[in-house]
Amino acid sequence: AQRVTQPEKLLSVFKGAPVELKCNYSYSGSPELFWYVQYSRQRLQLLLRHISRESIKGFTADLNKGETSFHLKKPFAQEEDSAMYYCALSGQDFNKFYFGSGTKLNVKP
Amino acid sequence: GAVVSQHPSWVICKSGTSVKIECRSLDFQATTMFWYRQFPKQSLMLMATSNEGSKATYEQGVEKDKFLINHASLTLSTLTVTSAHPEDSSFYICSALLPGQGVQAFFGQGTRLTVV
Numbered sequence: 001a002q003r004v005t006q007p008e009k010l011l012s013v014f015k016g017a018p019v020e021l022k023c024n025y026s027y028s029g030s031p032e033l034f035w036y037v038q039y040s041r042q043r044l045q046l047l048l049r050h051i052s053r054e055s056i057k058g059f060t061a062d063l064n065k066g067e068t069s070f071h072l073k074k075p076f077a078q079e080e081d082s083a084m085y086y087c088a089l090s091g092q093d094f095n096k097f098y099f100g101s102g103t104k105l106n107v108k109p
Numbered sequence: 110g111a112v113v114s115q116h117p118s119w120v121i122c123k124s125g126t127s128v129k130i131e132c133r134s135l136d137f138q139a140t141t142m143f144w145y146r147q148f149p150k151q152s153l154m155l156m157a158t159s160n161e162g163s164k165a166t167y168e169q170g171v172e173k174d175k176f177l178i179n180h181a182s183l184t185l186s187t188l189t190v191t192s193a194h195p196e197d198s199s200f201y202i203c204s205a206l207l208p209g210q211g212v213q214a215f216f217g218q219g220t221r222l223t224v225v
Contacts, residue, residue, distance in 0.1 A: 086152065088214075094206055098155055099155070
């Protein structure tokens with residue numbers, strides 16, 4: 001079975017502090033992993049995906065197959081980063097997209 | 110960027126009636142679309158995967174006869190909640206897969222269903 005676990009429901013940090021949103025997964029094959037973000041009153045949108053190895057809005061995420069993790073990191077949080085963040089997993093055939101429970105990031109001034 | 114539109118955004122219906130929700134990919138063709146249900150302050154629960162021209166694949170525990178999915182064209186998938194009950198009240202979200210290199214899913218704005 002595919003599972004995506006985000007252990008933190010809420011993460012509060014001060015502006016300028018580093019932030020790490022945790023994501024662990026279980027999957028029998030080779031997964032494709034994504035981070036989606038949902039700003040207040042907006043739809044879900046893709047933040048980044050592991051295959052691209054990109055940095056978006058200062059966020060990065062590294063797939064660690066040994067630890068089955070795909071944690072999202074940013075060295076200096078900004079207030080505009082406050083949002084819900086969802087880790088998502090798909091198989092290589094992209095026939096399913098499973099989401100973690102989400103972490104609400106609150107960046108305080 | 111690619112746009113996925115859901116209609117309606119909000120619907121109230123009486124118990125026992127059926128409600129159809131549409132999901133359209135506006136500027137791309139999507140052979141695969143997903144339907145999710147989201148309860149308040151909870152994550153998205155995958156209900157089914159909809160493939161154009163074939164039957165939808167439902168997740169375990171999702172009633173096929175209650176949540177009818179039709180993906181008749183490359184730009185439209187519909188979810189019909191049949192014989193709705195108050196417990197079906199929820200936020201329903203669709204997403205469409207943009208194929209090609211760097212495949213990614215784009216999401217609709219969601220439909221708030223309230224059954225009274």
